[in-house]
Amino acid sequence: MPVHRLPLKNAALGYARLANPASIGNSPEAMALEQIAEAMTAHPEMIAGEERFDTDVMRAFEGRIVAKAGAEGVQCLGDRESGFGIAIKAEDGNGRAVSVAAIRVLKQLGIWIEKAEADLQKYEIAPVLNMRKEEIGRITADFTLESKQASSL
Numbered sequence: 001m002p003v004h005r006l007p008l009k010n011a012a013l014g015y016a017r018l019a020n021p022a023s024i025g026n027s028p029e030a031m032a033l034e035q036i037a038e039a040m041t042a043h044p045e046m047i048a049g050e051e052r053f054d055t056d057v058m059r060a061f062e063g064r065i066v067a068k069a070g071a072e073g074v075q076c077l078g079d080r081e082s083g084f085g086i087a088i089k090a091e092d093g094n095g096r097a098v099s100v101a102a103i104r105v106l107k108q109l110g111i112w113i114e115k116a117e118a119d120l121q122k123y124e125i126a127p128v129l130n131m132r133k134e135e136i137g138r139i140t141a142d143f144t145l146e147s148k149q150a151s152s153l
Contacts, residue, residue: 003071008087011076016085018066019078037080040066053099053123060116067102069095075102079111097139099123104141 017024021033040047044058047068054067057077066078073090075098086105090097103124106112128137 008089011070011074011087012085014085015066015076015078015087016083019080019085020083023083037066037078040068041080053102056119056123057102057116060119061113064113065106065111069098073098075099077102077106079109082109082111084109084111096126096128097141100126100139100141101143104143105145108145 018033018037021030021037024030024033041058041063044055044067047058048054052069053075054069057065057067064080066080067076069075072093073095075086075088075095077086078084079086086102086109088098088101088105090101100123103112103120124141126139127135128139130136
C-alpha cells in the first residue's frame with residue numbers, strides 16, 4: 001500500500017477542516033467533510049474497533065471529537081466545537097505514547113470535558129511491560145504547549 005509523506009501541520013490542518021467544514025466555505029468538499037465527520041462520530045467503532053483510543057475518545061466526547069490513529073505512532077484529532085486540528089507523532093514510531101500525549105493536549109487546549117475522565121483514564125498513563133507482562137515502567141506526558149501566532153497555510 002502506498003504511504004505518502006505529510007507534514008504534521010498539514011495533517012492538523014486536514015483535521016481542522018474535517019472538524020469544521022464551514023471553514024472552507026459552502027462547497028461539495030465541505031459537504032463531504034461534514035458527512036465523513038458525522039459518520040465517524042456516529043459509528044466510532046468502525047474507525048478503530050472496540051477498546052481503542054479513537055473509538056473511546058469519540059464516544060466519551062459524544063460526537064465533539066473526530067479521531068484517527070495512523071501508522072508509525074501518528075494520532076490526529078479534530079474538535080468540532082472549536083475547529084482545532086491536532087496531529088501528534090511519536091518520534092520513535094511506537095504508538096503507545098500518543099494517547100497519553102493526546103489527552104494532555106486536549107486538557108491544555110481547554111477541550112477536555114470532565115465526564116470523559118472515567119472513560120479515558122486508562123489512556124492517560126501507558127504501562128511499559130516486560131516479557132512476563134509485568135509493569136516495569138510508565139509512560140506519562142510531561143510537556144506544556146506553547147502559544148504561537150497562527151501562520152497562514
